[in-house]
Amino acid sequence: MQWLKRLFDFPQDDIEICEGITVTSSVYEIKEKRLLTMLLKGIIVYLLSMGAVGSYLTCVGSECHMLALNIVIFVSAIICSLLYYNVWVENIGYIIFFSLFAALMYLFRDYINSGFYSVVNDSLESAADFFEMRGFTQYNEKISDTRLAITIMAMFVGVFINIVLNNYISRTMRYITASIIIFTIILFPLYLGLEPSTIYAVMLFTGLLMSFFMKSGQHFRMHRNENVYRKEKWGLTYIKDYKSMLQLFILSLIIILIFVGAMNIIVPKKDFAKNSQDVSYKKKTMDTVYNILTLGIGGVYNFYNNTGGLSSGRLGGVSTIRLDYQTDVELKFVPHSMDTFYLKNFTGYEYVPYANKWEKNENFEDPSEECEQVAYLLRGNYKRAKKNGELGENSSKKFARGIAEVKNVEGPNLSYIPYYTLEGATPLIMGKTKRYEYYPRFDDTVTATSGSVLVAAKYSKVPDDNKEAIDKLISDSGMKRSYTVMKNVELLEKYYQDNVPYTISPGATKNGNDFVNYFLEVNKKGYCAHFASAATLAFRRLGIYARYCEGYAISYNEVIDEGEISTKNNNYEDYYEGYNALGKTTVVRYEATDADAHAWVEVYTSAKGWVVADVTPSSDEEDEDNENFWSRFRRSLENRRSGNTGNTGGFKIGINDEVMKNISLAVMFVIGMIIIAFLTLRLVPVIRYKNRFNNASLDDKLIMKYTSKMRRLERKLPELKRKKNHDMQIDYLRDSEVLVASGTALEKVKNILERAAFSKKPITSEEYEFVMEILKKINLKGRKEEYKDKED
Amino acid sequence: MVKNRRLIKVHIFKIITYCILLGLVSWFYFFLRSHLFLMLLILMIITVPLSIVAGMYLSRRIDIDLNCAEKDIIKNTESYVGIIIKNPTYLMTMNVKVLLEAENEFYNSKNTLEIALPCRIHGNYEMMLPVNLSRCGIVNYSVKKIYVLDLVGFIEYKKNVDVKRSVNVFPEAETEYRQKAGEVGGGKTETDETNKKGHDFSDVSDVREYIPGDRLNSIHWKLSAKKDDLMVKDRVSMSDEQMVVLVDLAGDNEVVDEVLSLGYNVVDSLVNDGIFVKLMWWKEKEFEFETRKILYREDLKEAYTDMYEADIYESNDKISEYISGVMPELRAYVRICYKEGKVDAVVEETI
Structure with missing residues (x-):
């Protein structure tokens, strides 16, 4: 019956120490207000739940009204804690609390729904950055004020966590269970390499440390009476002492502030993140996680190793491409023709069916060097023309040299190589800028070299699993071996344009299916990666050496519409010299977004070497007109919309890492001063004594x-x-x-x-x-x- | 305060659990390479030695004291023992186990009560333990050792201390027992004296100057005022005008306790009535009687305090013989003893 006694806290008996000496039951009449200890336990719950919620939101960068969120979660944590005041308050209180909670949830369901999806979208965006992919499902957010929606949603989530944690913390101080709940919540952003704001780390650690100390101290249980002491089998124990608990709380907080402050000085978060990118066994799980994100739980069973949009040859499970229109790459160059300006960062060598990926040419020389052969020739032509004084925008000698200045703003750490350059495919790290010297090809005078065909021959493999589908494609499109390369390219392009629609929402490749086969036989719609992959295999099947490429494709129209003239400290001559099909244009700065990301094919012709064969049909073609560069640019400037949209204003309260660091430093400073003062007070008499003694x-x-x-x-x-x-x-x-x-x-x-x-x-x-x-x-x-x- | 060697008690299960958690956090850190988990890992690593060292230091500096507000306690009334934990440091712990030993020397009963208390930062924690003492005797409260648990709960430091407090427990006033005094006091030879409380009925043999130590009751105020110096009355020994009361400490604990209560009440009542009492009890070990002259209540308390150091014996039928041998001039005395199934005050004639 001990459990029953404990449940209802029956009055306790005298304790006979020995014959004639008894501790009377009036020891149980020594009281202390329970409210005080309940308040402190409520604060622990608040620290843990707000720590979890705040950590998640700051990790994924979801903005909300932090002050309001903190207040609501704090108040609800205290209320949850006070619900355990007595049996009646607990039972009736919980019913009322839950009813209110449910009613409010119903009232605010749209905000909660919208806020939830907003956070999910932010999380998926972070995931996209982490996986260096551009395609994730986007959820529709009903409420335009995302800040408010996220705040309301987070309040409800925080209150729910309070209810759950309160049960574990207030009653039994089960810090392990609480830790599991909290870290499960924030595991995902931590997996993505994101870190929460310091203030929430402090909250989390303070709550955990406090609950750990309470549990270790063995006096944490909740009791329904105000007795300070309780009889146990082994003797008499105190069951509450709010002063000790308060002192413990302050001690925990000081320890954590000093510790976090010191850690942020010794191992700053930013520097740490830079050095923590490469984790081998984490990489092994990335594919599975990515599948789950794109295909849901079913993605766990997906046979793909990689899924994704465009980047580094991974294909497959993208249902919808979500374009964020954030600048990935900043390009400064001189437009010199109406041709699309390509920045290549991936060349696929071999297609792996069912794994749905293009693999790079690891075993041979870098394929980008293939272009070097053509680039060498073009450079030679340029130098000769320059030497002979034959260079000029309108010269008959169509030779030129250009400088493309590429800055990786937020793009993947890959190379961004324009056609045709002698630069190697060295990855361009985010934040860095590189200047590529390139030699545009305007005519076909430059031919392939004998050496290059040997390398090109390696790009001919077609997997057996895809042959049937590819053969059908060839047959349907009318391509033939006997036709020239460019004729086949043309036929395929036309076939795609007429029969296979372009869409950024083609739906994910189903589990167990090959990407190319599924595209050609089942889905029959797709985006550039679909078209380019199938085209590459089709050309190879016809004996044409072809390779799959990814990167950014900046069309002439885009340059005109979105480019900015950048003449300040940027002279035309510094960026371009020689023939310009557009006449003397100017230096243009263009911000390439994920909308410019593209996949295309390069085919090898004996006459021209590797040339771009972009067979992806356009979804919304604009008519090219013959208006010259300057007229079009001016028109574009007039038509261009100005201004930004987005959430502006709003009262933003938050304590950023810098402030937390300062607070920690301040606490350390105060503690240090106290220690110094203490030592001084102890040392001064000693010094005076020594001085007196010596004299x-x-x-x-x-x-x-x-x-x-x-x-x-x-x-x-x-x-x-x-x-x-x-x-x-x-x-x-x-x-x-x-x-x-x-x-x-x-x-x-x-x-x-x-x-x-x-x-x-x-x-x-x-x-x-x-x-x-x-x-x-x-x-x-x-x-x-x-x-x-x-x-x- | 004697500080002998300290021992520790290690909570292996908690350490194992902690190590498992530490391993788990390490795994998560190496998998995620998260700064948050790095901080958590380091925090878990440094907390343990800091706590252990702090616990060790705290256990050295912590002090225990006992406090009994009253030295003399009446039986079956609630008294308090104050247990004070003194912490001069700025460290703390949530669990200090105090082993409070309580002993009644007279009845040879002794046991230890474990009490768990907190230790606050740089301050005292006092617990007033309400105790009911239902047996007469000298009750000793002592604390010989305490256990200080460190904050992480891994190590309990044992510290030997030596704090002791004693209280004297006297019987409570019982009307029924006081009536007995009236019954037994009836046959005594009395002088003609007033019935004022505290008034000494014995004849004055001499008046002399006050010597430090003389009772205030003996001061001859009138004469002192006249002489401008303190004068005291020297009284006649009342060997033939006194009541001899023998408290027989034979029987079991309950019986003896009742005997003590009866004896106390009887003597107290007699003294209150102005009757001079010679209180005696048999000391089995020394094989002799202990005698005390009881003129005032303070004398009675003192006598009882000394009586508590005697031993209880099973029974001794030869007490009467011994008394006759020791005090041949005594014709009769009052014997407080257990007889015929009850505790009674019996007037016995000497052999």
Whole structure:
């Protein structure tokens, strides 16, 4: 029946210590207000739940009204804690609380729904950045004010977490269960390499440390009465002491503030993130996680190793491409033709069916170097023309040299190589800028080299699993081996345009299906990666060397519509020299977004070497007109809309990492000052004593030494305090056998001390040394039993 | 305060659990390479030694004291024992186990009660333990050791201390027992005296100057005022005008306790009535009688305090013989004893 007693806290009995001695039951009448300890437990719950919610939101960058969120979660945590006041309050209170919660959820369902999807979208965006993919499902957000929607949703989530945690923390301080709940919530953003704001890390750690200490201290249980003490099997225990709990809370907070502050100085978050990118066994899980994100739980069973939109050859499970229109790459160059300007960052060598990916050419020389052969020739032509003074925008010699300045703003860490350049495919790290020297090809005078065909021949493999579908494509499109390369390209392009619609929402490739086969036989719609992959295999099937490419394709129209003239410190001559099909244009700065990301095909022709074969049909073609560059640019400037949309204003309260760092430093400073003050207070008397001692006469030195020795002894021998003079003190030390020396020696010591204290005749240094030697013989361990613990 | 060697008690299960958690956090850190998990991991690692060192230091500096407000307690009334934990440091712990030993020397009963208390930062924690003492005797409260648990709960530091407090428990006033005094006091030879409380009925043999230690009751105020110096009355020994009361400490604990209560009430009542009492009890070990002259209540308390150091014995039928041998001039005395199934005050004639 112990559990029943504990549940209802039946009155407890007297405790008989032994016969005739009983602790009465009035010990249970010693009371303390439960509200105080309940409040403190509520604060622990608040720290944990707000820590979890705040961590998640700050990790994925979801903006909300933090102050309001904090207030609501704090108040609800306190209310949840106070619900355990007594059985009636708990039972009725919970019913009312849940009813209210459910009613409010219903009332605010649209906001909650919208806020939830908003956070999901932010999370998926973060995931897209992490996986360097551009395609994730986007959820529709009903409420335009995302900040408000997220705030309301987070409030409900926070209150729910409060209810759950309160049960574990207030009753039984199960910090392990609470930790599991909290870290499950924030595991996903941590997996993506995101870190929460310091303030929420502080909250989390303070709550965890506090609950851990409470649990370890064994006095954490919730009781329904206000008794301070309780009888247990083994004895009597206190069950609540709010002052200790409050002190523990403050101690935990100070420890965490100092610790987090120190950690942020020793191992700053930003620097840490840079060095933590490469984790081998995490990489093994990335494919599975990515599948789950794109295909849901079914993605766990997906046979693909990789799924995604465009980047590094991974294909497959993208249902809808979600374009964020954020700048990935900033390009500065001089437009020189109406052809699309390509920045290539991936070249696919071999298609792996069912794994749905293009693999790079790891074993051979970098395929981008293939372009170098053409680039060499083009460069040679350019130099010769320059030497002969034949360069010019309108020269008959269509040779030129351009500089493309590429800055990786937020794009993947890959290379961004324009056609045709001698630069290697070195990855361009985010934030960095690189200038590529390239040589545009305007005519077909430059041919392929004999060496390049050997490399090109390697790009001919068609997997057996795809042959059937590819053959059908070839047959339907009318392509033939006997046709020239460019004719086949043309036929395929036309076939695609007429029969296979372009869409950014083609639906994910179903589980167990091959990407190309599914596109050609089942889905029959797709985006550039679909068209380019199938086209590459089709050309190879026809014996045409072809390779799959990814990167950014910036059309002439886009340059005109979205580019900005950038002449400040950017001279035309610095960026371009030679023939320009558009005449003397200007330096244009263009911000390429994921809308410009593209996949295309390169085919090898004996006449021209590797050329771009972009067979992806356009979804919304614009008519090209013959208006010149400047007229079109001016028109575009007039038509261009200005201004940004987005959430502006709003009262934003938050404590950013910098502030937290300052707070931690301030706390460390205060603690440091207290320690210094403490040490100063202890050290100053010592220093003054030393100073006085050094300046004292021998007599005074002896008295000072003796007095100091007696003071130290008095702490261990309280009885010594009663002895008023040195005679009595030495007699006591002798009698208690703490000081063992001959009677003569002790008498001499007394005499010397007397003279030192009262006589005008100074003592000698020998006498001083003698007394010091005797005093050294004081040994507390040797004292008599009866002289130990003498108390009144 | 004697501080002997300290021992520790290690909570292995908690350490194992903690190590498992630490392993888990480490795994998560190495998998996620998260700064948050790095901080958590380091926090978990440094908390343990800090807590252990802090616990060790705290256990050295912590102090225990006992406080009994009253030295003399009446039986079956609630008294308090204050247990004070003194912490001069700025550290704390949520669990200090105090082993409070309570002992009644007279009845040889002794046991220990474990009490768990918190230790606050730089302050005292006092617990007033309400105790009911239902047996007469000298009750000793002592604390010989305490256990200080560190904040993470891994190590309990044992600290030997030596704090002791004693209280004297005297019987409570019982009307029924006081009536007995009236019954037994009826046959005594009395002088003609007033019935004022505290008034000494014995004849004054001499008046002399006050010596420090003389009772205030003996001061001859009138004469002192006249002489301008304190004068006290020297009284005649009342060996033949006194009541001899023998408290027989034979029987079991319950019986003896009742005997003590009866004896106390009887003597107290007699003293209150102005009757001079000679209180005696048999000391089995020393094989002799202990005698006390009881003139005032304070004398009675003192006598009882000394009586509590005697031993209870099973029975001794030869007490009467012994009394006759020791005090041949005594004709009769009052014996407080257990007889015929009850505790009674019996007037016995000497052999």
